[in-house]
Amino acid sequence: MSWSEVEEYLKKDNRIIIPIGSTEQHGKFAPLGTDTFAAIALAEDTSTRTGVLIAPPLWFGWSPHHLVRPGTISIRAEVLIEVLYDIIRSLAKHGFKKFVVVNGHRIVNIPWMQIAAERAQRELKVRVVIFDPAYMSKEIADKLGFGPVGHAEEIEISHMLYKYPQLVNLSKAKDYVPKEKPLYHVDPRDPRDTLCYVPSTEEDMKALIEASGDSIVGRPTMSSAEKGKKYHEYLVSRLAEVLNMLKEG
Numbered sequence: 001m002s003w004s005e006v007e008e009y010l011k012k013d014n015r016i017i018i019p020i021g022s023t024e025q026h027g028k029f030a031p032l033g034t035d036t037f038a039a040i041a042l043a044e045d046t047s048t049r050t051g052v053l054i055a056p057p058l059w060f061g062w063s064p065h066h067l068v069r070p071g072t073i074s075i076r077a078e079v080l081i082e083v084l085y086d087i088i089r090s091l092a093k094h095g096f097k098k099f100v101v102v103n104g105h106r107i108v109n110i111p112w113m114q115i116a117a118e119r120a121q122r123e124l125k126v127r128v129v130i131f132d133p134a135y136m137s138k139e140i141a142d143k144l145g146f147g148p149v150g151h152a153e154e155i156e157i158s159h160m161l162y163k164y165p166q167l168v169n170l171s172k173a174k175d176y177v178p179k180e181k182p183l184y185h186v187d188p189r190d191p192r193d194t195l196c197y198v199p200s201t202e203e204d205m206k207a208l209i210e211a212s213g214d215s216i217v218g219r220p221t222m223s224s225a226e227k228g229k230k231y232h233e234y235l236v237s238r239l240a241e242v243l244n245m246l247k248e249g
């Protein structure tokens with residue numbers, strides 16, 4: 001778009017979607033950009049349906065635990081806070097008032113997005129909501145029989161098989177389900193008591209690599225484009241619902 005097209009848009013709407021993902025290893029079989037592709041796919045298909053504008057995606061997130069694999073690019077937590085705040089501040093200056101941040105890097109980016117969102121709401125008098133697929137698909141994930149959120153597991157790989165099948169080589173995928181840690185169940189669907197999420201240490205990741213032969217957690221071989229389609233369409237409806245709520249104030 002040109003700046004004048006953005007100006008035209010602002011005469012009729014003040015909502016915008018900001019897709020944020022990560023560039024981090026997703027096993028031997030899926031691209032480093034998986035999380036960003038997920039955020040872009042949800043943003044684009046919801047934009048087509050609702051007409052709400054999308055900001056350019058942020059391809060980097062907080063991924064210190066995945067630096068054990070080449071190609072991963074991690075920005076520091078404080079950098080993520082500042083970048084997101086500056087994106088919102090720039091757009092707010094032009095008249096955008098309602099922001100939906102779509103987080104493709106499920107769970108992990110959230111604390112920093114929350115800090116940026118709170119500061120933006122307080123200082124810029126805007127509304128910011130955070131849309132995370134892991135929190136927004138609890139109902140459909142159960143219906144589709146998905147296992148827990150892991151990493152490069154059947155949920156995000158089904159999504160990729162539906163939207164970007166050319167980027168996935170499932171023949172290279174191997175499942176790995178580690179033994180559960182006591183009092184640590186960070187999938188938002190899990191009703192049990194849990195400690196809060198903290199990314200794995202480098203030593204944890206090395207142990208994972210040793211045990212699994214790759215660096216993933218979950219059952220990617222259970223992925224299917226058909227499940228990915230249902231998951232995607234459900235999330236697009238949810239995101240459209242959120243945008244409607246914002247429109248109505």
Ligand SMILES: [Zn+2]
Nearest residue numbers: 034035152156
């Ligand atoms: Zn991912």
